[in-house]
Amino acid sequence: RIVRSFEAAAGPAQRGDGAHLDDAADTHAGAQGTTVDVETTRTSQLASPFSAPYRTRTAALWATWFGVNFAYYGAFLWIPTFLVATGFPVAKSFGFTLVITIAQLPGYAVAAVCVEKIGRRPTLALFLAGSTVSALLFGQATSETTIMAAGCALSFFNLGAWGALYAITPEIYPTLMRAGGAGGATAFGRIASIVAPLVVPWVFTHHGEGWTFGVIAAAFAVATLAALALPERRGQALD
Structure with missing residues (x-):
């Protein structure tokens, strides 16, 4: 609605496309072929993240973020120190960390x-589950090969989970609460990062x-279960 008001103020001539606002202004829907799921402005004005309609998703989102x-700050800030403590030279431990990163x-x-392709919630849960398994494997790794493989898997899945989390977070609340x-x-x-x-x-x-x-794997596992309680908004219009 805000963008349409800007367009109306500019007018077709200033916009330069020769189109009329009426072609799109009366349509409040998502992309072609998507399902529209618009939460009303009246509800969002009265609600808070902990009101009844949003309480479950807020608790799940907070648990996921925590x-x-x-897991991320507990693992990646200390990986070089852990490697040195288990007998690897400082230079080699930082070399491992570089590749893992x-x-x-x-x-x-x-x-x-x-x-x-598959949605925000499935992607987040899948990458968090992969992070859980990778953390367990890294904790048991002893050789250079297993440390590198498990560390790269942990890095791959953990940062993929971050990407999915940033995608799903702003979509689960209406605009006035977002x-x-x-x-x-x-x-x-x-x-948690502190x-x-x-x-x-x-x-x-x-x-x-x-x-x-x-412990790090347990944090990932809790986040995985919490992510499954988040709503899936892929393909839906946001209000």
Whole structure:
């Protein structure tokens, strides 16, 4: 509606396309062939992210953001330190970390395709499940080959999950609630990004690498289950 008001103010001549606003102004729908699911403005004006219509999705979104932040910052800030502690030279540990980090790029790319092909929620849940398994494997890896393979898989799936999470988050609330709803979830996730770098080294010191990545895998698993409770809005018009 806001864009249409801009177009109306400019007029067809300034827009330069010679088209009439009436061709599209009366249509409030998504792309051709999609299902329209518009949440009313009146409802969104009165509601908060924790009101009855949105309570479940808000709790699921907050849990997902918390789990993803905890696992990501708990793992990737400390991977070089973990590798050095298990006997690898500093230079080699940073070399491993560089290769593992590069694996994030194809993770983002694959997730970007999947969110449109199979949907936001399935993509997010799939990549989080892959992150769970990868974290468990990394915690048990001992050789250079298994460390590199499990680390790259963890990086691939974890960053793909981030991409899907950023795609689904703003779509699950109506326009008047979108900034507050998405901002609240990301802010709650930042708590985990503060807590994880403090908790993870304590677990590593007292219980070893297996337990450490078991905790990280548990965070991913919680996020996976929470993601399944999020609404799927692919192909639907947003109000």
